Amino acid sequence: MKRKFGSVTVECVLGDITEQPDVDAVVNAANARLETGGGVAGAIHRAAGPGLAAEARPLGPIRPGEAVITGGHGLPNGFVIHALGPVYGQDRPEEELLAACYRNSLALADENGAASVAFPAISTGIFGYPVEEAAEVALRTVRDEAGDLRNVRLIRFVLFGQKDLEAHERALATRS
Numbered sequence: 001m002k003r004k005f006g007s008v009t010v011e012c013v014l015g016d017i018t019e020q021p022d023v024d025a026v027v028n029a030a031n032a033r034l035e036t037g038g039g040v041a042g043a044i045h046r047a048a049g050p051g052l053a054a055e056a057r058p059l060g061p062i063r064p065g066e067a068v069i070t071g072g073h074g075l076p077n078g079f080v081i082h083a084l085g086p087v088y089g090q091d092r093p094e095e096e097l098l099a100a101c102y103r104n105s106l107a108l109a110d111e112n113g114a115a116s117v118a119f120p121a122i123s124t125g126i127f128g129y130p131v132e133e134a135a136e137v138a139l140r141t142v143r144d145e146a147g148d149l150r151n152v153r154l155i156r157f158v159l160f161g162q163k164d165l166e167a168h169e170r171a172l173a174t175r176s
C-alpha cells in the first residue's frame with residue numbers, strides 16, 4: 001500500500017529490512033550501546049558485517065529518541081541510521097520518544113542526501129510497544145515531517161508479519 005503526501009511517497013510492505021537494495025538508508029532498531037543485539041539489530045549487523053559495529057559503537061551510548069548515522073558496510077544501502085526506541089512502560093513519554101526516533105532518523109537521512117529510507121517497526125519487538133499504537137505514532141510523524149524534507153522522496157515501512165503490515169496500512173489509510 002502506498003500514499004503520496006506532497007512529493008513524498010509513504011509505503012508499507014511485508015519483508016526483511018536487510019533486503020531493501022533499492023533504498024539509500026535503512027533504519028536500525030538499535031540498542032543504546034549500538035552493539036549487535038537481537039531482532040532487527042542482529043539481522044542488520046549480521047548482514048553488514050563487523051565493520052558496522054566498529055563504526056557505530058564509538059557513537060554510543062545514545063538515549064531513547066536519538067539516532068546516529070553510519071555507512072552501510074556489507075549491506076546494499078549507503079547508510080544505516082541507528083535509532084533507539086523507548087522501552088514500553090519504562091521510557092516516558094513513550095509516544096514522544098518514539099516520534100523523535102522517526103523525526104531524527106528522517107532528518108539524518110535528509111541531511112545526508114538520501115532519497116529513500118526504510119524503517120522497521122521500532123520498539124514493537126523486544127521493547128514491547130503495542131504495534132497498533134506504534135503504527136499510529138510512526139505514520140503520524142512521517143506524514144507531519146514529509147513537507148520539510150528536501151531529499152527524501154520515499155519512506156518505506158518494512159514489516160515482518162501480516163499483523164504488523166495491517167496495523168501500519170490501517171494507520172497509513174486513516175492519515176488525512
Ligand code: AR6
Pocket residue numbers: 015016017018029030031032035036037038039040041042043085120121122123124125126127128129158159160164
Ligand atoms: N526486518 C524487518 N523487521 C524485523 C526484522 C527484519 N529483519 N527482524 C525483526 N523485525 P526489535 P525493538 C521486527 O526487537 O523492539 C534488539 O536486541 C520485529 O518483529 O528488533 O526496538 C536491540 O539490540 C518487530 O516487529 O526492536 C535492542 O536492544 C520490530 O522489527 C532491542 O532489540 C522491532 O523489533 C530493540 O527492540
